[in-house]
Amino acid sequence: MSGNLTYPNQLEIKPYAGRTLSAIVRVPGSKSLTNRALVLAALGSWGCKLSNALRSEDTEVMVDCLRRLGFDIRTDWVNSVIDISLDPAGDFIPAAKADLFVGNSGTTVRFLTAMLALGNGVYRLDGVPRMRERPIQDLLDGLRQLNVDVLSESGNGCPPVVVRSSGLSGGHVRIRGDVSSQFLSGLLLVLPCAEGDTTIDIVGPLVSKPYVEMTLAMLHQFGLEAQETVTGSYYVPGKQIHKVESYTIEPDASAASYFWAAAAILGGRVTVSDLTDHSLQGDVRFVEVLQQMGCRVEYCGTGITVHGGPLRGIDVDMNAISDTVMTLAAVAGFADGPTHIRNVAHIRHKETDRIAALATELRRLGAGVEEYPDGLTITPQPLHGAEVETYNDHRMAMSLALIGVRVPGVLIKNPGCVAKTYPGFWEDLHRLLGDLVNA
Secondary structure (H helix, E strand, O other), X not given: OHHHOOOOOEEEEOOOOXXXXXXXXXXXXXXXXXXXXXXXXXXXXXXXXXXXXXXXXXXXXXXXXXXXXXXXXXXXXXXXXXXXXXXXXXXXXXXXXXXXXXXXXXXXXXXXXXXXXXXXXXXXXXXXXXXXXXXXXXXXXXXXXXXXXXXXXXXXXXXXXXXXXXXXXXXXXXXXXXXXXXXXHHHHHHHHHOOOOEEEEEEOOOOOHHHHHHHHHHHHHOOOOOEEOOOOOEEEOOOOOOOXXXXXXXXXXXXXXXXXXXXXXXXXXEEEEOOOOOOOOHHHHHHHHHHXXXXXXXXXXXXXXXXXXXXXXXXXXXXXHHHHHHHHHHHHOOOEOOEEEEOOHHHHHOOOOHHHHHHHHHHHOOOXXXXXXXXXXXXXXXXOOEEEOOOOOHHHHHHHHHHHHOOOOEEEEOHHHHHHOOOOHHHHHHHHHOOOEEO
């Protein structure tokens, strides 16, 4: 288990019975930023020190895969530091052959599949059974347009993936964007190292665009050029060289959403420190959704504070911040009136089918739920305790635990699944709210 933590088979969440909630919280580094930074640092022209890096299952599998590819990576998890040492005269991918295990990390499999196109060798990527159901065909199609020999081993458009590479030349790519933005981000991270320039055209709508904007911002911070054109395409010059000796990871905005939501549910105030409205992460906009529901949001240079208030149901397009859909669903159970969440069909392809899983578990807790192909409507009804399934999905566990801060008898099954992105979540929830979590 990440961080050598152990977890019981289930956790009972006790309703908060303390004084009016007032707290300052610091969440760990962003998983999305950590895995992007690892790729960019590994492709740099020298070494790089990453500070405030997240230790979690997703980042540990990325580090392990990079080591298997021949990169010299030292981790100081106590101080949240990762050091990457490089041979400036070496190849982009030191190893000519590797068999990589990516767990259930979507960023790892998609970013590394693109990264391995820069190598000279044969590489195979595989993961847990759920990973073998998660789509990657759109990325494979894009790489093939760049003359990379890459395939889905089972032929179903999902991992295992085999990459036979001999370098990346650049060119012109047309790629779909309606399943995952990670396909585009994966290409953007590696194309600055291609031999030639590349233009990427997006076919259809692009989901979770703030994550692409995050990728572009990080490329610029690492001294690399890539841009969205006025026509909506992306242009990346090739043969770029970058040397960034240190980079600090922002706190995770998706993780912060759970504590802002606690303020909304309990009517108190919670400040998440070191996250501001200038964050690279689109998920800081979750506070704007809470504001629509009736909360007051306060911004300052050292953090963002949510003040809870009477909640009202809303109709909201969550496509851009879809990792916070489940957090909103928990809050919606305490609102006055229904909440309609729409335009998030792509979250059916995450760690689990998150729309179906949410509908099932919210009904188990007493909420009224209508499920649609691209979202759901949650109608508040008297909630009650229940054993909640998590589907081995970290966000199901963390979000549905929020219902237990007001409703007695909520038991979270397989609470250890939070290790995927936030191993210390239960300890941080305990510190925030007191004796809420019982094994």
